[in-house]
Amino acid sequence: MTPLPSPSSPLPARSPGSLFLRGGRIIDPASGRDEIGDLLVLDGRISESTAAPTDSTVPVIEAKGLIVAPGLIDMHVHLREPGGAQKETIASGARAAAAGGFTSVLAMPNTNPPADGPNTIALMRQSALETACVNVFTTGCITVGMKGEQLAPIGSLYKAGVVAITDDGHCVQNNEVMRRALDYARMFDLLTLDHCQDYNLSAGGVMHEGHWSTVLGLPGWPRIAEDMIVARNILLSELTGARIHVQHLSSGESVRLVREAKKRNVKISAEAMPHHIALTDESIQGYNTHFKMNPPLRERVDQEALLAGLADDTIEILASDHAPHASYEKEVEFAEAPFGIVGLETELGIFAKILIEGRVLDWPQMLAKLTINPARLLKLDRGTLAPGAIADLTLIDPKRAWKVDAAQFHSLSRNTPFHGWDLPARATHTIVDGNVVWSLEKGFGE
Numbered sequence: 001m002t003p004l005p006s007p008s009s010p011l012p013a014r015s016p017g018s019l020f021l022r023g024g025r026i027i028d029p030a031s032g033r034d035e036i037g038d039l040l041v042l043d044g045r046i047s048e049s050t051a052a053p054t055d056s057t058v059p060v061i062e063a064k065g066l067i068v069a070p071g072l073i074d075m076h077v078h079l080r081e082p083g084g085a086q087k088e089t090i091a092s093g094a095r096a097a098a099a100g101g102f103t104s105v106l107a108m109p110n111t112n113p114p115a116d117g118p119n120t121i122a123l124m125r126q127s128a129l130e131t132a133c134v135n136v137f138t139t140g141c142i143t144v145g146m147k148g149e150q151l152a153p154i155g156s157l158y159k160a161g162v163v164a165i166t167d168d169g170h171c172v173q174n175n176e177v178m179r180r181a182l183d184y185a186r187m188f189d190l191l192t193l194d195h196c197q198d199y200n201l202s203a204g205g206v207m208h209e210g211h212w213s214t215v216l217g218l219p220g221w222p223r224i225a226e227d228m229i230v231a232r233n234i235l236l237s238e239l240t241g242a243r244i245h246v247q248h249l250s251s252g253e254s255v256r257l258v259r260e261a262k263k264r265n266v267k268i269s270a271e272a273m274p275h276h277i278a279l280t281d282e283s284i285q286g287y288n289t290h291f292k293m294n295p296p297l298r299e300r301v302d303q304e305a306l307l308a309g310l311a312d313d314t315i316e317i318l319a320s321d322h323a324p325h326a327s328y329e330k331e332v333e334f335a336e337a338p339f340g341i342v343g344l345e346t347e348l349g350i351f352a353k354i355l356i357e358g359r360v361l362d363w364p365q366m367l368a369k370l371t372i373n374p375a376r377l378l379k380l381d382r383g384t385l386a387p388g389a390i391a392d393l394t395l396i397d398p399k400r401a402w403k404v405d406a407a408q409f410h411s412l413s414r415n416t417p418f419h420g421w422d423l424p425a426r427a428t429h430t431i432v433d434g435n436v437v438w439s440l441e442k443g444f445g446e
């Protein structure tokens, strides 16, 4: 076994590459840079020089008309390895990430077995090292088996290389357990991610509680079940001093709570998902299980609150909650189907459609939420184009219109509500450590 790398450098085995990118729109939200220019990558690092390389073996990419951004980071994905290889593996999830423009992903720990100890983390990191074409960072569970009862060995998980802890998919209901977890997390300045769901208030709920749940006769999962835990987390963060990141916000009220907490300098951060800003509960009229996710699609008012939260930076992260499920699992009655949809291969296009075309954000603002913001929260040495930085890059064609075809996905799963959608922008090259790992033209061919 090759020795495991440090958490921030998951791919030491790959030899760093050199590249010259000519004439692109270079956007580096970390430094505020936004200009047309050339970028030189030497041995896997961004070079200070922008002169064309003298070495004729260095590949040149004509980037005219393309955005040259730091490699996109998705800090919320489910890769299903170990234990769910029919839905996704670390290798297939990484390919889906690359094809969506992502150079780094953060894998949630609700695998089988759950990643609640250093051995599972070592297994996942080894698999990532050997099979993944992008950087795969790991999270560990907050509690043993994600049961919410007994703390996982947070110190050992940290030593094993996790960059955050979470029971995502589950939510620690016991506030005393959560408080102790946060005390440990603070000792290592480890970010705690929380899936915010009060189980009593949401019991049995399969969709948003409102007009449509009444019409469709399906049990509701009300906003208050999310808001209650977001409020709990704000209070616990203030008490313990630990950093808490509230995952996949869906409720407008939760956005208000986070905004107010940030004004008091509480160490709270938040993320929004493509489906929550692109869709509402009205889509569930056909009982299509590709519209079933947790937290559920909500109403227009919530969508507007999420967009306002993204615009004023209350919500500093965009991510997918990529949750692959096999078609036989989703082809059942709505109430019985598992929650979740795939997202890695459509999210950039959805974000461009809703946020850029919708004039909520401009490209630098949007890219900040996909690069430097997640890098800072997770303390990754990525997410910037500063000279000397690791050359993880994403090239984006902001005018490349395309139609989503789930049959073309590199993910092993097809559960998307966005099949057939027309999207306005697409990644064209995904570059990790100075190597093109995927391009729209050549696929994974290089």
Ligand SMILES: [Zn+2]
Binding pocket: 168, 169, 170, 195, 247, 248, 294, 295
């Ligand atoms: Zn979740």
